[in-house]
Amino acid sequence: MGEAIELDETDRRLLRLLQAEPELTLREVGDRLGLSHTPCWRRLARMREAGVIEERRHIVDPVAAGFEIIVFCAVRMNGHSRAHLEEFEAAVGRIAEVVMCYSVSGDHDYLLKVLAKSIKHYESTVKNALVQLPHVLSISTSVTLREIKNTTDVPV
Amino acid sequence: MGEAIELDETDRRLLRLLQAEPELTLREVGDRLGLSHTPCWRRLARMREAGVIEERRHIVDPVAAGFEIIVFCAVRMNGHSRAHLEEFEAAVGRIAEVVMCYSVSGDHDYLLKVLAKSIKHYESTVKNALVQLPHVLSISTSVTLREIKNTTDVPV
DNA sequence: GTTGAAAGGGTTGCTGT
């Protein structure tokens, strides 16, 4: 998105407030910060412009929506040419059950987070699709047992 | 939150639409689905009640906010009594830089995602705090090199 | 399910500092 910008303490307080209480109106935010709502709105617009803050998102709970299985996959590749990696990454982008993918340093090449309706769904659909991609050497799966914490909040 | 509920195809279309285009107004959503805005609102209220959909959240970009380092930590514990685990989990809840924590099956006990402003910040502040917690046996760190995908969207 | 309306938030132009 936009250029890198400096955040002053008021910007950070604003972000903290909005992350902690997402349903606050700008007028309420202004009251808490000792400002009127307009400067708050302008600061937000500036931060949105710069890509610091994105559109407000509707958060769906995977479990309540029927995705009871959450697994992490560590993927190892057998070749690291640009073309190989791009092919894998494009495929990951197309698989909706893969909700997160980072390339990582260390023992593995990629770390993925995958949602599935059941173990069977994960094994037969998602893992199968991933293993069959070219240049994938191995996938080691960690099944999550319990969610302790999962937040989108950044500790600004 | 609420009780488990059944989602019909209209509910799922609604969720898909709102996840894909979070800024749509209820009237626009209604138009797309061939409904007026009121039933859309009623369905959303019901899903919110049931915990399927949460408050709309403001999403802050960690990198744009100065958190350039994202790491995953696999934590191994040396005791698995309820008290040990609860102590660790409570600590994790208090550390704002830890944005995600799952207990997992397999080689490790917990998998964490951590935001930090620098490697130094991660090592000296976050990792240090974690290692010093009682009953933590080892922490192995994977530094992320690049984000390929990271979405809150559930593939309903 | 629909229409219609009250309440109130987001947005913007203008003004003052």
Next chain:
DNA sequence: ACAGCAACCCTTTCAAC
């Protein structure tokens, strides 16, 4: 450049049907 004021438009919400 940044804050505040006032007004408009539009969304959310909730009647009544």
